[in-house]
């Protein structure tokens with residue numbers, strides 16, 4: 001008794017030094033770190049290693065394996081998901097006991113739960129962004145062939161992402177991954193989400209001592225209409241006239257703007273005849289900007305961050321327009337070495353409490369706002385001092401660590 005069976009992916013600790021002989025609910029001290037969690041059923045604990053922080057969630061054996069396997073398959077198909085690290089079996093505990101097994105995921109940093117976002121009634125400016133992100137995640141999930149089974153506001157973490165909100169999937173206990181979902185399965189998943197969201201809003205109203213009549217029980221219905229609008233845009237194939245081929249480019253641009261990669265575009269003569277074509281596109285993952293930034297400059301960033309950082313690359317390249325694909329690639333690398341890296345280093349030193357790439361994206365946004373307000377191109381040096389001053393009061397620019405250029 002006492003030594004579990006552990007399967008862990010490479011690049012992580014072996015977790016053997018943890019006190020597996022007791023339930024995680026009883027762990028404290030040592031590697032355990034106290035971090036806030038959302039509403040949940042199972043015992044969960046966070047542990048810290050040199051490699052990073054991990055979440056360990058206890059479940060009966062078949063559920064643990066199901067969740068771990070689902071996360072692994074989905075990780076290949078979804079952009080925003082808690083990365084699965086390992087699964088643990090306590091062989092001496094009956095398999096249907098809550099604490100017989102556990103799933104380990106990488107802790108997703110810089111996130112908050114929907115309760116923190118909603119706190120104080122209303123969601124202010126963030127309401128639309130959060131609901132769009134939540135609906136968008138469900139669309140991505142369905143495009144990837146995943147039936148969630150228990151989609152709720154508390155099974156998602158939220159992260160500020162370059163001025164908007166990103167939704168990250170964490171709880172895959174009920175997920176079933178297929179090649180393709182039928183409309184009925186999608187509908188069913190949306191029904192579950194609608195009920196869960198109403199329940200979540202009722203819980204909040206009760207915990208705030210408000211009347212149930214005040215609870216926003218129709219919030220899930222709002223999410224469904226956001227879901228439907230995006231789903232239609234991605235999957236309803238328009239019919240175009242033969243002389244409207246510009247609409248092909250327009251649709252691809254629109255999908256890229258929404259962040260989706262586009263694979264093959266297929267044009268099929270429409271049954272209605274009359275020289276008309278049905279345009280069907282193969283929509284890929286929602287990582288158009290992040291994979292483009294990676295291809296060009298080998299920088300890893302989230303989709304929204306990448307969109308802003310790419311605009312910085314364009315801003316600088318606009319001064320020296322490139323003539324060929326080769327010089328465009330060279331320009332991207334020069335921008336990275338001469339502009340991006342030194343500034344990122346400076347951000348790391350000046351505002352260590354922030355995730356650096358996100359802070360970089362925030363700075364770019366600040367520079368853009370300053371330039372719009374002043375009606376002139378405010379340079380990076382001036383905008384940087386202003387940004388740190390305004391967003392991080394108490395900071396003295398004289399303390400700035402000069403970038404090693």
Ligand SMILES: Nc1ncnc2c1ncn2[C@@H]1O[C@H](COP(=O)(O)OP(=O)(O)O)[C@@H](O)[C@H]1O
Nearest residue numbers: 037038039040041042055082105106107108171
């Ligand atoms: N990888 C993770 N990173 C950050 N927080 C996490 C992670 N996994 C779980 N959590 C936190 O723990 C809570 C419960 O996780 P969840 O998987 O939904 O458990 P349950 O199956 O009990 O509902 C989440 O709301 C979240 O706050």
Ligand SMILES: [Mg+2]
Nearest residue numbers: 040154155171
């Ligand atoms: Mg959950």
